[in-house]
Amino acid sequence: QVYMVESGGGVVQPGVSLRLSCAASGFDVSSHGMHWVRQSPGKGLEFVALMWAHGRDQNYADSVKGRFTISRDIPKNTVYLQMNNLRAEDTAVYYCGRDLAYGALDFRGQGTLVTVSS
Amino acid sequence: QSALTQPPSASGSPGQSVTISCTGIRSDVGAYDYVSWYQHHPGKAPKLMLYEVAKRPSGVPDRFSGSKSGNTASLTVSGLQAEDEADYYCSAYTLSDNFEVFGGGTKLTVL
Numbered sequence: 001q002v003y004m005v006e007s008g009g010g011v012v013q014p015g016v017s018l019r020l021s022c023a024a025s026g027f028d029v030s031s032h033g034m035h036w037v038r039q040s041p042g043k044g045l046e047f048v049a050l051m052w053a054h055g056r057d058q059n060y061a062d063s064v065k066g067r068f069t070i071s072r073d074i075p076k077n078t079v080y081l082q083m084n085n086l087r088a089e090d091t092a093v094y095y096c097g098r099d100l101a102y103g104a105l106d107f108r109g110q111g112t113l114v115t116v117s118s
Numbered sequence: 119q120s121a122l123t124q125p126p127s128a129s130g131s132p133g134q135s136v137t138i139s140c141t142g143i144r145s146d147v148g149a150y151d152y153v154s155w156y157q158h159h160p161g162k163a164p165k166l167m168l169y170e171v172a173k174r175p176s177g178v179p180d181r182f183s184g185s186k187s188g189n190t191a192s193l194t195v196s197g198l199q200a201e202d203e204a205d206y207y208c209s210a211y212t213l214s215d216n217f218e219v220f221g222g223g224t225k226l227t228v229l
Binding site: 035062102 | 216
């Protein structure tokens with residue numbers, strides 16, 4: 001059975017950092033591209049970051065480039081999203097998903113809520 | 119503003135068919151046949167319904183079908199059922215560094 005469980009969200013003030021985790025089981029995170037996608041309140045889904053399966057490349061949305069970093073720990077089969085200098089507009093539910101084929105994403109978790117507010 | 123344009127809402131009666139459009143540009147929807155559709159019930163994980171325009175993952179009913187023409191992709195739900203009521207999002211692989219773009223979502227209501 002494939003599982004992906006997101007965690008690490010919370011309520012933080014603008015400017016602080018947070019690290020999200022996506023613990024996977026039933027497959028190897030090194031065998032798939034792994035994405036972070038978010039949904040802000042009342043808005044649609046938005047691509048945030050991608051770690052390619054080979055691990056040598058990452059892609060980021062323009063809105064988070066330079067502030068967010070995606071990484072993975074293969075022995076722990078976990079993907080991370082380090083979020084620095086958080087802004088109010090980063091408030092969202094963050095989902096991780098595995099890439100089945102050129103952006104066809106398999107999501108399994110309910111996401112983790114990040115609220116950035118002073 | 120989302121990169122892909124979807125109608126904010128769509129509706130149909132049980133048993134009817136409804137089609138949701140997803141319009142992009144030449145460098146995303148128009149570039150490759152890498153368009154996906156997701157069903158999202160609030161509070162749950164988005165569910166992949168179609169990928170590569172018209173392919174259905176295992177377990178997705180054949181009532182869901184997809185097509186693409188130029189820069190516009192479409193999702194058709196035939197034989198509407200109450201459980202089809204949800205938000206639907208399209209996404210497309212893009213030639214830009216962003217890798218993929220999503221539509222703004224369409225709220226499907228089963229009357």
